[in-house]
Amino acid sequence: MALQYSPQEIEEKWQAKWEKSGIYKARDNDKRPKFYSLVMFPYPSGDLHMGHMRVYTISDVISRHRRMQGFNVLNPMGWDAFGLPAENAAIKRKLHPKNWTIENIKHMRDEQLKKLGTSYDWTREVTTCNSDYYRWTQWIILQLYKAGLVYRKSAPVNWCPDCATVLANEQVENGACWRHQETLVIQKQMAQWFLKITAYTDSLLADLDLLTGWPERVKLMQKNWIGKSTGAQLEFTVESKPNVKISVFTTRPDTVFGVSFIVLSPENPLVLELTSEAQKKEVSKYIELSSRKSELERMSTEKTKTGVPLGTYVVNPFNGDIVPIWTADYVLMSYGTGAVMAVPAHDERDFAFAKKFDLPIKEVISADGKVSGELQNAFTGPGIMLNSSQFNGLANNDALKKITLWASENKFGKGKTQYRLRDWLISRQRYWGCPIPLIHCDKCGIVPVPDSDLPVKLPTDIELTGEGGSPLNKLDNWLNVNCPRCNQKAKRETDTMDTFIDSSWYFLRYTDANNDKEAFAQEKVNYWMPVDQYVGGIEHAILHLLYSRFFTKALKDLGLLTCSEPFSNLLSQGMITKFSPQSNRIEKMSKSRGNVVGTTDFFKRYGADAARLFTLFGAPPEQELEWSEEGAIGQYRFLGRIWRLVQDLIVQKIITDGHKAWEPFGKEGINSFDGLDNKEKVLLQLIHYTIKAVSEDLSDKRYIFNTAIARLMELVNGLYAYVQISPNSNNGQKKFNDNERGLLAFAVRTLLLLLAPMAPHIAEELWQQAHYAKNADDTIHLANWPQYVDQLTIANEIELVLQVNGKIINKVPANRGLPEDEVKQIALADEKVQQKIKDTVVRKIIVVADRLVNIVV
């Protein structure tokens, strides 16, 4: 074997061998404890670059480590294969989306993920656009439909002109489409399918507390998205139409005596009903104007408020005040009741509005309960009530509760909790998605496709034009069916599902991926779930993770599984960045920014192991990592350093003996420092310390791989130093006695085991060459993770730091575990310390065991 480290010669060899021997297969219901390791599956866009590789490397290292620790590891991979890019590519290049997708999957799987040296169980691969998968997506949707969680409703929805389809609320960012940052979403009134995620609002919010293994920021983002507010819903009677009431939601019922007008959203149907004859013209003009404003325009006019009065009034039931009704587009129809009570004295928005239109500002809370005169700003803090009849003098927080109670006793309103989260719009007017398995029958209404007729296959003979409307609508022979209930003519639903549905349950399918009788067997899903470690990008903090949690809870209630949260631990890896010549900035690595580093080239030149090490070493996993060619080459050099060290020890027959590894100490190594000379002690301690440190770094308490690699580098440096100071024999080669050979063999063995999860190819190759493998079929990746002896991780002798008044004066060697008095004596006797303190009185001596002494004078 060459003395030169050549990843090209070893990596693909081992990849092929691992695949053939099936060492990464997960076993259902094994006796070992299970570990479900999951990485967010990719959209098969065609080409992964180094920026993508980080997440797969991190997840793979965790899987490999757990496997060596004796867990029955499930580490699956699949494809989120439905979606718009396939359809757009089809329109542009006249390829069928299916063929485009399959080609991409083949390349990404065989040329990229496999060549990274990942340890997936490919027998469980799932592809969401295959009918053996989406058959069960349809089945699950029908179960949810039967449970009343799927409904159809005509509603104002977000329409992206570029996608030519509607979007979920979660897919609108700053008023623009999440796929097209420049394309403003427009509002359309359409009949659409919704999933009733709001039925689970409370448990989605409350159970965030159970997710102790999730990053706080992700939980916070979900919490904000759900947006719980507590307050009250209050009723204001219209003065001229006493049978009409306007409901408002407010978090500040304590300010109700300060209401000086009511505002309705322009979309609120009450606006037209309540406008006076005199105001009709102006109000219609205003509604027309604001309907033409996009979401973004409505936001950008943040500071300048617009609105018109309706010319009618309501009665404030709390104090009989008669106040005007206005319409203004700072009030959103989609939140609460689409109407608010305006209290300019205590709400900044209302204050701005009242100032602009010269409406009264009535103070009802102040810091001391006294009138403050003219307000310059809204007073939003806590204080004492005034101008509020029987509630005067109370702290506003007490008044809030009492007013709510009083309102419900007198039927003016009641306490209410309001959420920001709205139901999930799931229908899309596109072709390349999972067909919704429902049928429209004139007589029977909406009829689910019977289970026996699933899957509703997506027809393949279709011409895609990219014009608006559901492409499936044009396929008469697919569209027209007989109603399963009355057998009369009926039509299929032609919308397809949001692809986030496909990814909301794929982790369940992995547990039983080849089942053609059911979505997953209870026994298997309950054995594997929940996922023990999920790794993925922060961009899915809301969408995918919230939807998956919702699916898990809904399926649990349907009796299909027993866990209520799908992902016990979540790691959100940071992105890989690189200087982009286009923008002259360091930005996220992406094709469109022109700063990608391809995988194939890099693997060919430096190997997958070096790529893996660099992405692990550059920064902790949650932080951003800037790609650096030099840094990556540094890892290649480190691997070369290991290679040469081990090769030398093999060629010189130091750690091997014929076709066996040299093992006079057995696999456990030496269990005490007794009888070792100093340099041996140092090496033995280094080995045990390294095992401990790397094991802790790879544990779920840390997952900090950069320090794990740093510890391995220190071990390698230590081994070089050890070999260097050993005496030469006559022929110039290093001379080692049997004990030293055993220690070296143990050191190298340990090094390779600790390296194996991170650089699997070189570890396996050297494992074989040094004959640590029992036979040709033995693999380091199923070997036991090394154990350390705590006693041996620390030296008997320490360096004692001597301080005077907290400043370091000297460092002296001392034995570990000395009694405090003795340590004090050492410190006081020290020459440098003496010089410093001279005759001054020692006030206090602080001893930190085995670390330092601080003398205070």
Next chain:
RNA sequence: GCUGCUGUGGCGGAAUUGGCAGACGCGCAGGACUUAGGAUCCUGUGACUUCGGUCGUGAGGGUUCGACUCCCUCCAGCAGCACCA
């Protein structure tokens, strides 16, 4: 604007519990080997220094024998949300 996170050498980063700041790597400098070195091996590398030391973790203050770490004020950068009543 609100919320959250982050500020440490020329660079990426380490310091797990309040106890030696800068592990490890990149870069740089010097040496060895060599026909050659952009390979490899070894050594050095926070700043200032009168070579005794002095200063040093975004800025300022505080608590403490002792602060990168805890508290307060401020500054800068990043991210999420953004008229949510």
